[in-house]
Amino acid sequence: MRDLRLALPVAIAWAALAALSPHPAVLGPGAIASGASAAAGLLLAHLVARRGERPAALLRTVAVGAALACPLLLGADAAGSSALDRCDALGLLLLGETAPTEVVVTGCDGAGTARSAMLLRAPDAPLAIGATAIGRCDAWLDGSRWLMVCDGLEVGEPAGWASWAGTLRDGLLASSAQLPGMGGELLPGLTIGDERRVSATLRTAMLDSGLSHLTAVSGANCVIVVGAAFQLAAAMGARRRVRVAVAAAALGGFVVLVTPEPSVVRAGAMAAIALVGIVTGRRAGAVALLSLAVLLVLAAQPHLATSPGFALSAFATCGLIVHGRPIAEVLSRALPMPIAALVAVPLAAQLWCLPVLVGLDASVSAVSVLANLLAGPAAPIVTVVGLAACLASPLAPAVAAGLAWIAWLPAAWIAQVAMVAQQLPAAQVPWPVAPWGALTASAMLAAVLVGQARGRIARGVAIAGVLGLVAAGTAAWPSVRLGTLADWSIAQCDVGQGSATLMRHGAATVLVDAGAEPSRIDGCLTTLGVRRVDLLVLTHFDVDHAGGASALLGRVGLLVHGPVDERSEALVAELAAAGAMTHEARRGDAWELGELRIEALWPIGDEEPGNDASVAVAIDAPDGGVELVVLGDLGAQAQSRLLRAGVPGASVVVVAHHGSADQLPALYRRIGAAVGLVGVGENDYGHPTDASLRLVREAGGQPLRTDRLGTIALAVDEGGVRVWSERVGGPP
Structure with a gap:
């Protein structure tokens, strides 16, 4: 309990930030x-100490x-008040080789400063870790984080x-360039965190199987x-x-080698403090x-307070410290201790990370423990041998190539584990969306903590398991019902006051579009069984469409x-950095995915960002007929231009526009849809208006709204349109 004297106050400070x-x-x-x-708290604690030590201790902690x-x-506050947006020329210390990357702002119009920032884009600039750069940048504040786009960096x-x-x-990279298959893709990521070669298929498999942390150097x-x-x-x-000095030098060199990403910063700080404890002799x-x-x-780096990656890194470490051994001891009643210890590591980490994970992705990997058990022992081999190849490459390329081949074997094994685990039944189990999913996961963690405190951790684990089964069963029920419309082709997700349409x-x-909240769109995709999106259209960057x-x-x-605009560039750059190709749409652009054809109907020419610059698309069915038209938030004036x-x-x-009154009836008559989908939630705008619902009916269609029906799925065939809705009772 002595450890908690610092842990609880730090948790309070983190939550406040x-x-x-x-x-x-x-x-x-x-x-x-x-x-x-x-x-005030310290004074009050002193006053109540006479009545009891427990209330006083609580007040002192707070x-x-x-x-x-x-x-x-x-x-x-100091980071946000730096006024970097007023600087004509910025001096930067680069911490990465490709944008987006971390930078340290070292100068503003010749005056010295030291502020962390994220460089989103620097066209044609040869970025290098540790290099200094000077140039004109557009900078803006996102919370407590400075973002910037620079042109003409020297x-x-x-x-x-x-x-x-x-x-x-x-x-x-040169030593591993000729390595075959997914093992070759994965080796640089497992060794130095370089994921540029990892294909979208393998990246998705690593995520689904709970192994993506292996390529995030931490x-x-x-x-x-x-x-x-x-x-x-x-x-x-x-x-x-x-020995400590040698270890510290190795740690510093490793951080520089892999670039100071947030997870590496946290891990480096933790390891450095542990080394201080060793050198001072304090345990x-x-x-x-x-x-x-x-x-x-x-x-x-105050901006990391809201970083999910930083939270996951810290929580996973805490889980291993607090519950790694106790869970292993419980499992050892049924398993040999070495196997119990191996199973306990991913189980403890996942238990602590679960409240954050389900807030990001309303699903839980049912195979991650097994996948980590199989892949985990291979990861240190890849890291050690891969680093040896890295160090040998400048002096003995042939030796480096040989070591890379040795490291390829465990890397290929990890990749194969991820691919097989992804295909197992129930690899991804639905979970309630936020906030209920996060609250349930927190309750599971609390049950284990209380059980451990009372010396009955097995009972706590059992209670957590029951809570997990109930939560997963509740979340899975819509997916079970959706089996009655397994051939659905179009879906309108219930993302609250926002829009997200699948085909x-x-x-x-x-x-x-993706609605306003990550958890809502992720929960819908989980319900519909969608893990990957081949083409994402963000009609515009209002939060209810792109948030x-x-x-x-x-x-x-x-x-x-x-x-x-400069505000939306950050999101585009973030998606691009995660592996997506990007394209700004204009009327006449078209893309083919298998037998689907997606055509941009709007905008025409250069439009200012906003509702009337929304990307409108038509998606053709395989038989040549148009099944779906999405209009974004176009108003009546823009709709008139589109009709012409x-x-x-x-x-x-x-x-x-979620059924606003700003509509052109002639456009809907021209489209002549049998169904008009309305993505809408609780709002103060009066959406959807009676007039918008009426014009859909007058054009020969049936309006279906997500605020009443929940997520809606449609099957379109020669017999017409068949409807499934999330909420029992179906369409009106």
Whole structure:
């Protein structure tokens, strides 16, 4: 329990920073309020200590958490008040080789500064880790995070501390270039976190099987590197301080080699603090060390407070510390201890990460424990041998190639485990969407924690298992009912006040818009059994159409979008960095996916970003007839221009702008759809209006709205349109 003296206050400070980071204007006042709350809490704790130590201890914990939040909020406020958007020329220290990448802003119009930022785009600039660059950039603040797009950067040579890293990375890529199959794709990712060769198919399989953490260089990799360096120095007879120095140098070099991504920053900080504990001879608790690492990382990079990747990294480490051994002891009652220990590692990590995971993706991998059990032992071999190939590449390319072939064997095994696990029945089990999914997962974790505290962890695990089965069964029920319309081809997801429309044929899937919340679109895709989107159309970048797109990272083949501005460039760059190709649509553009043909009907020419620049698309069925027309948020004036330019008839139309009153009846008569889908939720705009529903009926169609029916699926064939709805009772 001593570890919790730091862990709980750090958790409070982290939560305060995460809650206030999206609102830069309140960071300063929030820091003042936190300081005042800390002082008041300590005073109140002193006053109530006479009545009982437990209430006083609780007040002291909250007060210390508020005190820790104060400098974190001040740091975030300082980062946001840097006024980088007013600088004519910025000096940058580059921390990556391709945009988007982390940078440190070192200068503003010649004045020195030190601010973390994300460089989204730098056309034609030869980026290099450790290099300095100067140029004109458009910068803007996203919460407490500076984002920027730079043109005409003048990039210098990498600094001495980083110049060697590029040579080694290029050497590993060259040594592994001829390796066959998915093992060759995966090797650079497993070794140095370079996923550029990983195909979309393999990336999806790694995600579905719960193995994607192996290519996100983090704690496990740092432990391997530090442990290998420490043991090597010990074998050479070095004293403890020398061994620690060697391990610290290896850790620093590894962080530079793989680039300082958020997970690497957290892992490096944790390992560095552990080394401090070794060199000072103090055996601090592991949870306290992790808490200190989290605090230091948040102080250096406040924007990570809202980063799911950072949260997953910290929670997984905490799960291994707190529950790795207890769960292994419970499992050892039925399994040999070595096997129980191997199973306990992914089980403990997944238990702690589950509240975050289900908030991002409303599904749970039912095979991740088995996949990690099979693939986990191979990962250290790939890391060690792959790093050896990386180090050998400049001096002995032939040796490096041989080592790469050795590392290819376990890498190919991991890839094969991912591909097979993805195909197993119930590889992805539906889970309730936020907030209920996250609350259920938190309740499962609480059950295990309470059981452990009372010395009955087996009972806690059993209760958590029952809660998980009930949650999964509840979430899976719509999918079971959807089996009655297994041949659906069009679906309108219930994403609240927003829009998300799916069309599929064979293996091809098109998604038009993603709603406002990542959890809502992800839950809909899970219900419909969709894991990958071949073509994503973001009609425009209003949050109710594009806010949920972050749930699709790594799952999109091609992104088609409307006109962008500096605010929307970040999302486009994020999807591109996750593997999607991108294209800004104009009328006449067309794409073919198998037997589906998708044609852009709008915009025509250069339009200012906004509702009337929405991408409108028509999707053709295999027999040559148009099945679906989606109009985005086009208003009546833009609809009139679209009608004059030409629009085909269709079986189904998605009513523009959630059924607002700003519609052109003649356009709907021209389309002549049998069904008008309305993506709508609770709102203050009066959507959908009676007039919009009436014009669908007058054009010969039946309006179907997601606020009443939930997710709607349609099967379109020669007999007409058959309807399934999520909420029992069907269409009106």
